Amino acid sequence: MSFEASKQMNTDRIENSCGIEESEAIENSGGIEKSEAIENSGGIEKSEAIENSETIKSPETIENSKGKGNSNGKKSSRNSFFSNHECIEMRSDSCPDARMKIYGYGKPVRLFVAGLHGDEWKDTTELLKGIKPPKTGSLALIPLVDCGKYISTLNPDYYPEIGKKIIKAIEELKPEIYIELHSYSGENIEKLAGKNRLELIGVPAYSILKEGVLLGSVSPWVRRKYFPKEALCLSFELRKGSMESRKFAAHMLEVLKEIQSRDEFIEYMKKEYPAQAKKAMEDYLRFYGEI
Numbered sequence: 001m002s003f004e005a006s007k008q009m010n011t012d013r014i015e016n017s018c019g020i021e022e023s024e025a026i027e028n029s030g031g032i033e034k035s036e037a038i039e040n041s042g043g044i045e046k047s048e049a050i051e052n053s054e055t056i057k058s059p060e061t062i063e064n065s066k067g068k069g070n071s072n073g074k075k076s077s078r079n080s081f082f083s084n085h086e087c088i089e090m091r092s093d094s095c096p097d098a099r100m101k102i103y104g105y106g107k108p109v110r111l112f113v114a115g116l117h118g119d120e121w122k123d124t125t126e127l128l129k130g131i132k133p134p135k136t137g138s139l140a141l142i143p144l145v146d147c148g149k150y151i152s153t154l155n156p157d158y159y160p161e162i163g164k165k166i167i168k169a170i171e172e173l174k175p176e177i178y179i180e181l182h183s184y185s186g187e188n189i190e191k192l193a194g195k196n197r198l199e200l201i202g203v204p205a206y207s208i209l210k211e212g213v214l215l216g217s218v219s220p221w222v223r224r225k226y227f228p229k230e231a232l233c234l235s236f237e238l239r240k241g242s243m244e245s246r247k248f249a250a251h252m253l254e255v256l257k258e259i260q261s262r263d264e265f266i267e268y269m270k271k272e273y274p275a276q277a278k279k280a281m282e283d284y285l286r287f288y289g290e291i
Contacts, residue, residue, distance in 0.1 A: 100169060102140045103133035108260050109173050110134070112253065113142040113166055114181040117158075118150030123183040123238050127250050134257045140173055142166065153180070153219040154203065163222075170226050177265075178231065179256055180218050181249065183238045189214075192237055204283035207276040211248040212239030215276065217284060229288075232262035 114128045115121030121144050128143040146162045153159070159167050170178070184192055191197070193214055197205035206214035214237035217223060223233050236252065239245040259265045269277035 100140055100142045100165070102138060104136070104138040106137055108137040108177060109140070109175040110137065110177040110179070110257060110259075111140045111142075111169055111173055111175040112179045112181070112256075113145055113169075115144035115147060116153060116166075116180060116182060117146055117148075117162065119147065120181075120183045121147050123240055123246065124181040124249075127181060127246060127253060130250070131253055131257065136258070137260070138173075139257050140169060140175070142169065154201070154221070156221050158219070159222050166222075167226070170222075176231055176261065177256065177259060178218065178227065178233045179253070180235045181238065182235060183240045184214070185240050186212075189239075192216075198283075198287070204287050206235075206237055207280050207283075209248070209252075209273060209276055211244040212242050213237070213245050213248050213252070215280065217287075220287070223288075230262060232259070232265055 112128055112131070114124035125143045128141045131139070131141065133139065142165060145166060148162075151158050151162055153163070169175075191201075193206045193208055194200075195205060197203065203220060204216065206216035209215050216235045216237070218233045218235045227233055234256075236249055238249050255268065256265070259268070266277065266281070269280070
């Protein structure tokens with residue numbers, strides 16, 4: 001990306017509205033508010049441009065990022081993306097802020113997103129707001145994608161429309177590790193983790209990890225179009241209103257923010273959750289044809 005393009009990127013205006021509606025989701029209805037009472041309200045802007053995101057750097061990161069460029073003296077697109085963001089605190093007094101923030105610098109690049117549709121933000125957004133910087137590489141966080149009407153990520157229109165800020169982040173950052181946080185109502189677990197999910201819905205079933213947390217792959221629409229096969233792309237489903245589920249999901253995020261590659265995570269899963277790892281790999285092979 002040229003310097004002029006990077007500059008233009010930072011001038012794009014934020015135009016994300018965040019009017020909360022009651023979710024019409026079949027699979028993702030309900031949810032309880034956290035004790036800190038994130039109140040439903042409108043009027044908060046929802047980013048159509050990830051350019052107005054928040055970058056948080058350690059002193060080492062700031063020092064290491066100075067003066068870096070290519071042989072022509074110009075910053076690469078990735079360097080420009082990481083170094084040209086003002087720090088803007090997220091608002092917690094109403095609907096959570098949708099702007100992205102970035103911790104650290106360099107590879108591996110990890111992108112975590114939450115609150116993708118409906119009222120799922122009530123169970124997932126706070127997990128990303130509370131995460132700490134990784135020891136190595138970088139971590140980009142989008143705590144809230146959309147808090148309006150529920151539209152499934154399996155719908156081919158989701159990412160080009162509601163999820164366009166995710167696509168912009170993927171295109172700019174080219175993450176090696178991409179994680180989505182979702183939530184579900186207890187009565188819908190069979191729809192998500194049932195053995196016939198592939199035949200009924202067209203995608204592999206989630207694996208049941210622990211404390212009601214489910215693990216699966218992200219929508220094949222975004223997986224196939226935007227990521228190489230070596231990338232690690234995971235979708236977690238938390239049980240709505242369950243503090244135990246949130247705590248375990250937070251633990252998994254702490255693991256993933258330090259993971260260096262897909263293969264390293266596979267080895268971690270084989271050691272810690274061998275049955276789930278075996279199922280997930282078999283399902284992935286059956287659906288995508290290779291690992």
